[in-house]
Structures are given as structure tokens and as C-alpha cells.
Amino acid sequence: MLSERRLQVLRAIVQDYVGTEEPVGSKALTERHNLGVSPATVRNDMAALEEEGYIAQPHTSAGRIPTDKGYRLFVDKLAGVKPMSPPERRAIQNFLEGAVDLDDVVARTVRLLAQLTRQVAIVQYPSLTRSTVRHVELLSLAPARVMLVLITDTGRVEQRVIDCPAPIGETSLADLRARLNSRVAGRRFTDVPSLVEDLPEAFEVEDRGTVSTVLSTLLETLVEENEERLMIGGTANLTRFAHDFPLTIRPVLEALEEQVVLLKLLGEAKDPGVTVRIGHENAHEGLNSTSVVSVGYGSGGEAVAKLGVVGPTRMDYPGTMGAVRAVARYVGQILAES
Amino acid sequence: MLSERRLQVLRAIVQDYVGTEEPVGSKALTERHNLGVSPATVRNDMAALEEEGYIAQPHTSAGRIPTDKGYRLFVDKLAGVKPMSPPERRAIQNFLEGAVDLDDVVARTVRLLAQLTRQVAIVQYPSLTRSTVRHVELLSLAPARVMLVLITDTGRVEQRVIDCPAPIGETSLADLRARLNSRVAGRRFTDVPSLVEDLPEAFEVEDRGTVSTVLSTLLETLVEENEERLMIGGTANLTRFAHDFPLTIRPVLEALEEQVVLLKLLGEAKDPGVTVRIGHENAHEGLNSTSVVSVGYGSGGEAVAKLGVVGPTRMDYPGTMGAVRAVARYVGQILAES
DNA sequence: GTCTGGCACTCGCGTGCGAAGAGTGCCAGA
DNA sequence: TCTGGCACTCTTCGCACGCGAGTGCCAGAC
Numbered sequence: 001m002l003s004e005r006r007l008q009v010l011r012a013i014v015q016d017y018v019g020t021e022e023p024v025g026s027k028a029l030t031e032r033h034n035l036g037v038s039p040a041t042v043r044n045d046m047a048a049l050e051e052e053g054y055i056a057q058p059h060t061s062a063g064r065i066p067t068d069k070g071y072r073l074f075v076d077k078l079a080g081v082k083p084m085s086p087p088e089r090r091a092i093q094n095f096l097e098g099a100v101d102l103d104d105v106v107a108r109t110v111r112l113l114a115q116l117t118r119q120v121a122i123v124q125y126p127s128l129t130r131s132t133v134r135h136v137e138l139l140s141l142a143p144a145r146v147m148l149v150l151i152t153d154t155g156r157v158e159q160r161v162i163d164c165p166a167p168i169g170e171t172s173l174a175d176l177r178a179r180l181n182s183r184v185a186g187r188r189f190t191d192v193p194s195l196v197e198d199l200p201e202a203f204e205v206e207d208r209g210t211v212s213t214v215l216s217t218l219l220e221t222l223v224e225e226n227e228e229r230l231m232i233g234g235t236a237n238l239t240r241f242a243h244d245f246p247l248t249i250r251p252v253l254e255a256l257e258e259q260v261v262l263l264k265l266l267g268e269a270k271d272p273g274v275t276v277r278i279g280h281e282n283a284h285e286g287l288n289s290t291s292v293v294s295v296g297y298g299s300g301g302e303a304v305a306k307l308g309v310v311g312p313t314r315m316d317y318p319g320t321m322g323a324v325r326a327v328a329r330y331v332g333q334i335l336a337e338s
Numbered sequence: 339m340l341s342e343r344r345l346q347v348l349r350a351i352v353q354d355y356v357g358t359e360e361p362v363g364s365k366a367l368t369e370r371h372n373l374g375v376s377p378a379t380v381r382n383d384m385a386a387l388e389e390e391g392y393i394a395q396p397h398t399s400a401g402r403i404p405t406d407k408g409y410r411l412f413v414d415k416l417a418g419v420k421p422m423s424p425p426e427r428r429a430i431q432n433f434l435e436g437a438v439d440l441d442d443v444v445a446r447t448v449r450l451l452a453q454l455t456r457q458v459a460i461v462q463y464p465s466l467t468r469s470t471v472r473h474v475e476l477l478s479l480a481p482a483r484v485m486l487v488l489i490t491d492t493g494r495v496e497q498r499v500i501d502c503p504a505p506i507g508e509t510s511l512a513d514l515r516a517r518l519n520s521r522v523a524g525r526r527f528t529d530v531p532s533l534v535e536d537l538p539e540a541f542e543v544e545d546r547g548t549v550s551t552v553l554s555t556l557l558e559t560l561v562e563e564n565e566e567r568l569m570i571g572g573t574a575n576l577t578r579f580a581h582d583f584p585l586t587i588r589p590v591l592e593a594l595e596e597q598v599v600l601l602k603l604l605g606e607a608k609d610p611g612v613t614v615r616i617g618h619e620n621a622h623e624g625l626n627s628t629s630v631v632s633v634g635y636g637s638g639g640e641a642v643a644k645l646g647v648v649g650p651t652r653m654d655y656p657g658t659m660g661a662v663r664a665v666a667r668y669v670g671q672i673l674a675e676s
Numbered sequence: 677g678t679c680t681g682g683c684a685c686t687c688g689c690g691t692g693c694g695a696a697g698a699g700t701g702c703c704a705g706a
Numbered sequence: 707t708c709t710g711g712c713a714c715t716c717t718t719c720g721c722a723c724g725c726g727a728g729t730g731c732c733a734g735a736c
Contacts, residue, residue, distance in 0.1 A: 025728050040679050043729065061687040061728050101498075137487065139473050149475070149487060149495070159486070159495045235573060236591035253574035278405070363699050376709050399699050409695065493735040 008035060009045045009077040010054055015068050018316055019072045020240075020290040023063030031321065052099050060254035068279035068313060071291070075276050075317050082318035088116075092326060096334050099244055102126070106231050109307065114234025116323040118260050119311035120256065122294075124230040124266055126304045126335065127152035133184045136218065138177045143167035146214060150221055154299060154335060172207050176214065178181040189222045228263055232256055234309075241312045253284030256310070266306035269294045279313045289313060294318050299335035307331070341452065345373045345384045346373060346391055349416040352404050355500035356654055357466050359579075363399030395493050401588055406617035406651060409629070413614050420656035422664040426454075430664060439465070440493040444569050447645065447669050452572025454661040460632075462568040462604055464492035464642045464673065471522045471530065474556065476515045479506035488559055492637060492673055497595060500555050503547040510545050514552065527560045570594055572647075579650045589624030590648070604644035607632045617651045627651060631658050635666035637673035645669070 025037040028047060036044065049055045054070035057063065066074065084092070087319040096110050099105040106123050111142070113121035137149040144164045168176075179202065183195045196215050200208045213336040223270050235256065237261055238249050255261050261284050269275035274295045281289050287310065294308025307328055309320060351372045352611065354362040364384060375381065387393045392408035395401065404412065422430070433450050437443040438520045444461050456641050475487040477644040482502045489495050517540065534553050536544045573594065576587050593599050606621070607613030614631045618626050631657055632646025641647035645666055647658060 025730095027728075039728095040682090040730095041678085043731095044679085047730080059686095059688065061685090061726095063728070135477055135479070135485070137475055139475060139476060139489070141472070147473070147489065151477070151485065151497070157495060157497050159489070161493075185719085233595055236588055236595060239588040239591065242699055250574055250577040254579065256570055257574060361699095365699075377699095378701095378709055378711090379707085382708090385701080395700085397716065399714090401699070 003045075005037070006045045006049060007033065007073075007078060008033075008064070010049055010070060011074060013049075013055060013064055014071065014074045015096055017065055018314055021314065022304060023065050026238055027062035028063070028335055031205055038109070041096070046215065048296045056236075059273045065314075068281065069217055071313055071317070072281075075278070079318045081274065081325060082322040084322055089326065089330075092330050096330055099334065102154060105334055107233075109327060110233035113307065113323065113327050114237065115310065115325065117309045117320050118234075118240065119237050119315065119320070120232060120234045120252075121309050122230055122232045122256075123307040124228065124263070124330075125303040126152070126156060127228060130161070131156070132186055135185060136177070136180050138180075139216065140168075140170060146173065146210075146212075148221070150213060150218065151213075152211055154161045154304065158221050158315075160217050160221055162214055164213055166206060168207055168210045172203065173202070176207075176211055180218075180258050193220055194217055204320065208235040230259060230262060230266075231263070237311075241314070248289050252290060254312070255284050266308060267290055268296050269306065269308075269323040272296065274325050275308075276317065276321065278335060291315055291317075293317070295324050295326050295328045297335075299332060343373070343382075345411075345416060346409060347380055348387055348404070349412060350392060351384075351387075351402055352412045352416070355403050356652055359506050359652065361396055361403050363401035366401070380511045382477050387439070391585070403652075406619065409651055409655070410619075413616070417656045419612065419663060420660040422660055424525040427664065427668075430454075430566055430668050432521045434668050437672065438673075443669065443672055445571075448569050448571035448667060451645065451661065451665050452475060452575065454665065455649065455658050456572075457647040457653065457658065458570060458572045458590075458603065459645070459647050460570045460594075460600055461669075462566065462601070463492060463675050464490070464637070465566060466646060468530040469494070469637075470524055471643055473514070473523060474518050476511055476518075476552065478506075480506060482548075484511065484548075486552060486555055486559070488500065488556065494641065496559050498555050500557055502551055504544060506545055506548045508540065514541070514545075514549055518556075519642040530560055532556055568597060568600060568601070568604075575649075579652070580593055590628060593622050594648070598650045598668055600627060603630055604632050607646075609645065610634065612671050613646075616656065616661065618675075629653055629655075632660050633662050633666045635670045635673075637670060665666065 013024050015028065015034060026042040028040055029035070030037070030039050036120060041113050043245040046055065049070070050057070050064065053067060054073060055064040055204065056067050087179065094110060095103065097109055099108050102125070106125055109123045110121045113123065116121050116304050131152045131154050133150065134153050137151070139147040139149065141147050141161065144167045146162045146164060146168070148162055149162045150156060150159070164251055179199060180196065183199070184192050186197060193234060196218070199215060200211045235253065238252060263288070265277075265282065266282065269277070274293060277292045279291065282288060282290065290310050291313045291314065292310050296304075296306050298304040308324060311320065347367070350373070351362055354367065354506055356368060361582045362652065367373070367380055368375070368377050384393065384529040387408070388395070388402065391405060394405050430450060432637040433569060434443065437446050440463070442581050443613060444463055447461045448459045451461065469492050472486065472491050473489040475489070477485040479485050479488065479499065482505045483502045483602050484502060485505070486498045486500055487495060488497070512629065517537060518534065519535070522530050525533060534556070537553060538549045541549050573591065576590060603620065603622065603625070605616075607615070611633060615630045617629060620626060620628065627650065629651045630646055630648050632644050634644050636642040646662060
């Protein structure tokens with residue numbers, strides 16, 4: 001077990017390193033933080049911390065920098081979440097309130113998050129799977145071709161063109177539309193399958209094939225996770241620390257282009273609060289020198305999607321966590337209102 | 339006027355510099371291209387080319403590199419468009435054919451273009467203003483709240499929620515939907531305004547306000563240019579030449595995040611063929627050291643949107659132009675089919 | 677026991693210098 | 707008009723050197 005002072009030393013190292021971006025030595029530490037002890041003592045503590053793997057030195061005769069393990073301890077035990085100041089809160093609210101539709105909400109959220117944290121922001125669109133159905137529309141494009149439009153309570157619209165096994169008449173289609181909506185409107189996606197199960201039976205034999213096809217397409221649309229979209233922004237912020245790691249920026253940019261990777265990244269965080277994944281804790285190799293701070297957000301009390309930022313492991317964790325949490329909260333509010 | 343041989347020298351310089359990424363000297367030139375003259379002669383030509391501003395030397399005693407003006411001459415007079423090889427064409431076609439909807443088409447196009455050119459790819463969604471209406475759908479969300487869904491021939495879907503001045507009955511709404519569709523379905527956006535002008539007159543007085551509101555929202559949606567969306571990809575390719583210009587990558591990334599800038603960038607090119615804007619020819623400052631190669635594409639014979647790539651001025655112009663042109667052609671085909 | 681001051685030691689980094697190499701410009705001759 | 711040769715310029719690279727930051731350890735003080 002580490003003594004209280006050693007934890008303080010670790011905290012000081014993290015704070016200084018995040019601020020200066022340079023390895024921090026024992027002398028500088030005692031000057032900047034009044035720990036009440038001499039550099040020599042701090043050196044002993046540092047040696048112990050290094051022994052335990054919390055800090056490391058890039059070269060002999062250089063200062064120490066925190067390891068992933070050190071940041072982890074810092075985040076878990078030594079630092080809280082720094083709340084946003086009232087002016088910042090107002091700014092967030094104002095910025096988000098101007099949004100006109102869902103795309104705009106997401107776009108503004110990304111910009112806002114990128115600006116606040118000065119890092120790369122990722123915002124997932126409100127997920128289909130946890131939302132409710134507002135309306136299902138069926139349009140006849142051709143005798144045996146139907147377009148399915150699904151509108152969710154979060155304002156998201158998904159459309160699919162369906163090739164039917166047999167032509168279907170306008171009357172039958174209208175019938176199907178009406179029955180479908182009376183059953184599923186306002187219901188959660190997860191409940192839909194059981195609600196429409198016996199629907200084909202209500203139709204004439206010749207239409208049943210088409211009805212089944214439409215229904216299965218609807219169900220596909222509902223559960224299909226790979227349709228989950230997200231928006232990213234603030235990639236220019238990567239260049240802020242590129243001078244340290246010019247070789248790092250490439251894999252990060254590559255990872256950011258893989259939506260699958262990002263969705264997995266956000267999806268992994270199961271914690272209801274703010275989740276932090278540091279360095280090698282990220283499964284994806286390209287992100288081994290970055291940290292991901294993410295949190296769920298939702299229109300009701302419930303999370304329907306995630307948002308977060310990606311930045312260097314050397315980041316201002318309390319501030320970033322505060323910003324991410326605050327933005328998530330306000331986005332939730334905006335979604336609930338609309 | 340430059341002599342034939344001097345143009346050849348310029349062409350050789352551009353080609354070598356693009357290949358090696360290093361300033362090219364007179365000796366290397368004569369070795370790699372059989373110009374039939376000695377290095378000394380080439381030196382004289384180089385001096386002349388420098389005098390005219392087509393090439394420059396980074397330092398005294400270094401080789402020459404092309405200037406923006408030099409690239410311009412190269413693109414206009416010295417190089418053609420390099421057509422794709424048959425295997426490449428097949429690969430393009432195969433890759434694009436798997437697309438399931440418009441988003442997917444655009445996403446695949448971006449990936450493809452980024453891979454082929456190894457540069458940053460930008461694809462604009464097929465523009466609303468030049469497409470035709472496939473279907474207009476009206477959904478009653480609440481007595482005085484209607485959702486308008488517009489489906490275009492390119493598969494794009496736009497939706498708006500409209501607050502009506504007065505409640506409107508389902509019958510009237512169905513009537514409006516039917517009349518609207520019979521008038522505008524299959525028509526070009528630009529024709530729509532005159533086609534629906536007198537529509538309110540066909541309704542009862544109490545519904546006219548609502549009908550007008552719906553119509554004006556529809557017209558807004560049709561003309562609203564700021565809704566133009568685009569997708570970009572391949573930003574990781576920027577790092578390929580970041581070692582030369584670590585300071586360049588940041589403004590480029592910033593510019594790429596400004597959709598407005600990109601739309602303007604693509605919009606500027608009026609030429610029906612492939613357009614190339616080199617270095618300072620780009621209005622946006624951040625893109626002063628990059629070139630943009632763009633072209634229109636469309637489902638019919640007509641261009642409805644643009645696509646292109648952004649890369650260093652030192653790029654393989656013939657190859658890039660060929661790839662951009664080929665991809666545009668195939669995307670057009672895919673859009674026409676679906 | 678724990679902390680402190682002192683001291684020797686280790687490296688990384690910046691500087692200056694010299695040699696090497698690439699490339700140019702110019703000139704006289706074919 | 708082209709060519710070969712020559713002197714000149716500059717950049718780059720390697721290397722030695724000194725400086726400074728920072729460490730580790732030890733003996734002594736509280």
C-alpha cells in the first residue's frame with residue numbers, strides 16, 4: 001500500500017506533466033506543490049512509485065512521466081470530476097439550443113465537445129435498439145416494390161426499399177400500414193417482434209408473402225446494429241500533440257475512420273457514469289497511446305447512445321470528464337424536449 | 339514561348355519530383371530520362387524555367403522543384419489523364435455494386451477513392467436541387483402537427499416536422515398527399531414551385547393555411563442548399579507527407595472539418611470535366627499547399643453533385659485525375675440503376 | 677525510523693567544426 | 707547551340723565537447 005504522501009506525489013506528477021508536457025523532476029515538484037518535504041524525499045517516493053510501475057523515466061537522467069497504470073490510479077482515486085463553471089454551462093446550453101433537427105443536434109454536440117476539450121469528439125446517433133417507434137410508413141414505388149420508412153421518437157428516420165415476392169394492392173398496403181402502426185407506434189423496439197408476429201395471418205393468402213417480407217425487413221432495420229451511425233470532429237486537435245508522437249497520429253486517424261472500431265470503443269463502456277479507458281486498456285492497437293473518455297446519454301432517464309472524446313493519455317482527466325458529462329446531460333435534455 | 343525540349347524538361351522534373359519527393363538535379367534528370375542532351379544543357383533550360391517561374395530551388399545548391407505555376411502548365415499541356423487499367427475498373431465496379439442504399443454508395447465511394455488515390459477523398463451527396471421528386475409523404479403526428487417526408491430519385495430522404503396554423507383532418511391530409519404526388523412525382527425540383535402554386539385553392543378555407551404552410555416547407559426543403567451533405571475519408575493519408583510539412587497538416591484538417599469550405603471548394607469547379615485547383619489557386623488559405631481534383635457526377639447524363647480528392651500539390655496528377663474520373667463514372671451508373 | 681543535504685554520476689541535448697557530396701553557374705571550345 | 711570542365715556554394719552528416727537536469731546513494735539530524 002502506498003502512503004498518503006506518495007499518492008500526493010503521484011497526483012502532483014500527473015498534474016505537472018499534463019500541464020507542461022515534459023517529464024517532471026523532483027526539484028520542480030517541490031517548487032510547484034508545497035508538499036512540505038525536500039526533493040530528496042520526493043526522490044525516494046518516486047523510486048518507490050517507479051518500482052510499483054506507476055511512473056517511468058523516458059531516459060536515465062530525465063524526469064518521470066506517469067504510466068498507464070499511474071493515470072489509472074490518478075483517475076480512480078486521486079482526482080474527481082471537475083464540474084463546469086456556470087458560464088460554461090450556459091454556453092453549452094445556448095450552443096445546443098439552436099439545433100433544428102437531429103443531425104444538427106449531433107453536429108453541434110460534436111463541435112462543442114471538440115472545442116471544450118480540445119480533443120477529438122465522437123458522438124453516436126441515438127441508437128435504434130433502445131428507442132421507441134413513432135411511425136412506420138409504407139410507400140408503393142412500383143407494384144412489387146415498397147419503401148419502408150421508420151420514424152423514431154428521437155427523430156431519426158430510416159428507410160429501406162423492399163422487393164416483394166408478389167405485387168400488393170394499395171388497399172392491402174394501406175391496411176398493413178394501419179395495422180402496423182396501431183400495434184407498434186409508441187412501443188420499444190425490443191417489443192416489436194412479438195407484437196407483429198401473427199400479423200400475416202390477418203391478410204389474404206396472396207399477400208402474406210409480401211407482408212412477411214415487409215415485416216422481416218422492419219425487424220432487420222430495428223436490430224441492425226451496423227447501421228449505427230456516429231459523427232466525429234476536432235481531428236485537427238490531434239496535431240496539438242503530434243510533435244511528440246508524429247508516428248502516433250496516423251494509426252489514430254486510421255482508427256477514427258473505422259466506424260466499427262469506434263462503435264465498439266463506445267460500446268465497451270458499460271459503466272453508467274463517465275468511463276475512462278487509458279492507453280493499452282483500449283483493445284484497438286492504434287489507440288494504445290490515447291485515452292477515451294465516454295459516457296451514455298439519453299432523452300429520458302435512460303441512455304440511448306454514447307458520446308466521448310479521444311485524446312492523448314496525457315490529458316486533463318478531471319476537466320475532460322466534466323465536459324463530457326456536462327455535454328451528455330444537456331444533449332439529453334435537448335432530445336427530451338424535442 | 340518555351341521550346342519543346344524545355345517543356346520536356348519540366349515534365350521530367352514534375353514526374354521525378356512526384357516520384358522521389360526530393361528536389362531533382364540536372365544530372366539525375368539526364369540519367370532517368372533520355373533527353374538526348376547533357377546535364378549542362380539541362381541546367382541552362384532549368385535556369386530558363388526558373389526565370390519564367392515554373393520551377394524553384396529550395397536552397398542554392400539544391401535541385402529544383404516545380405512551382406504551382408509549373409504544375410499548372412504540366413496539368414494543362416504536358417500530361418493527359420491516365421485511364422484506369424481494366425482490372426482496376428473491374429475492382430471499382432465490384433466494390434460499388436455491393437452498396438445497399440444511398441449512404442452506403444457514398445460511403446463506399448469515399449473509401450474507394452481514398453484507397454485508389456491514397457489521398458483524402460470527398461464525396462458530396464447527390465444534390466437536392468437538381469434531382470427529381472419520387473414521392474412526398476405526409477404523416478399526421480398530432481392534430482396540428484405534420485411530418486413531411488420527401489423522397490428523391492437518388493434515394494435521398496429528407497424529413498421535416500411542421501407545426502400547422504390549424505388542425506387538419508386525416509381526409510384532407512390524404513387529399514393533399516394525393517394531389518401533391520400526382521403533380522410533383524417524377525418532376526424536377528426546379529419545376530415544383532409553379533406546379534403547386536394554386537394548390538391551396540382546391541381546399542376548404544379552414545385548411546388553406548395549413549396547406550400553404552406545408553407547401554412552403556416543401557419548397558424550403560427543395561431549395562435549401564445548406565442542407566447539402568458530404569462525406570470525407572482517407573484523412574490518414576495526410577500523414578504520408580506530414581514529415582515534410584508537419585505544420586501543413588493542421589490547417590488542412592481544420593479546413594476539412596468545415597463543410598462549408600468543402601462545399602464551396604467543390605462548387606467552384608464549373609468545368610464539365612475533371613477540374614484541378616493547384617496550391618494557391620484554392621481560395622481557402624489552409625489549402626494553399628494542397629491541390630484539389632474534382633469532377634461532377636450524376637445519375638443521368640447530368641451532374642447532380644461533385645466528388646474529388648485533396649492531396650499535396652506534389653501528387654500524381656494523371657493517375658489521380660484518372661481515378662477520380664473513373665469513380666465518378668461508375669457512381670453515376672450505380673445511381674442510375676437503383 | 678524517517679527525513680534531509682550533499683555529492684558524484686549518468687545521460688540527453690545543443691553547439692561548433694570539418695569533410696563530403698550534390699548541384700549550380702559560367703566559360704571556352706566544338 | 708550544345709558540351710565538358712571547373713570553381714563555388716550550401717546543406718548535411720558525423721563527431722567531440724560542455725552544460726545542465728536529474729538521479730541514486732549515503733551519512734547525519736530530528
